[in-house]
Amino acid sequence: DAKTTQPPSMDCAEGRAANLPCNHSTISGNEYVYWYRQIHSQGPQYIIHGLKNNETNEMASLIITEDRKSSTLILPHATLRDTAVYYCIVPPSFNDYKLSFGAGTTVTVRA
C-alpha cells in the first residue's frame, strides 16, 4: 500500500475554504487516492476519489499534483457540520476495496 502522510489537526473558520493536504510519494501509477471522513461516533463517509485529474463533486474538490505524490482536499465553504477526522487513503490497485485508515487530520470548524 502507498503510505500517506497528513497533518494531525487543523482549524478552519466557518464559511471559509478548508484545504487538507496529503502526501503519498510512493503511490504507483494505477492507484487511486480516496478521501473519507468520520464524524464523531459515526461510521466513515466517502467524500471523493481520483487518479490523476482534478475531481469535484457536491461535497468537495480534489487536486492531485502532476507527479501524483501529493493531493489536496478542498471543502469550499466549511460549516460546523464538517468538523470530523478526514482520511486520505491509497488502497492497492488490485483490490481497492481494502481501505486502510491512518490517523487522518482532525478538522475543527469554528464559528
Next chain:
Amino acid sequence: NAGVMQNPRHLVRRRGQEARLRCSPMKGHSHVYWYRQLPEEGLKFMVYLQKENIIDESGMPKERFSAEFPKEGPSILRIQQVVRGDSAAYFCASSPEPSGETQYFGPGTRLLVL
C-alpha cells in the same frame, strides 16, 4: 432506502464470553466489509464477504474471529472467548460492487470487554 444497519450499537462482554455483531447491508448491496477501530487508531480492514462466500479475510486475526454472510439474513462477525484487547468499534460497510468508492458504512458496534 435504509442505510447499513448494525446491531447492537453497544455490547459489553466479560472475558471468555462470545460476541456476535450483526450487519444488514443496504438494499441491493451484495458485498460486505468489516473493519475494526481500536481506541485512538484508524479503521483497519478485517474481511470482505459476498453472499455465502468469504472473499478476503487477510485482516482477520487467525484465532477466535470468524465472519459469515449467509444467503438469508445479516452478516455476522463472531468473536469467541473475548479478551480485553478486543475492545474496539467494529464497523460494517456494504457496496453494490467491490470498490473503495461505494462503501457505505454503518454506525458501528462498540464492544467493551470487562
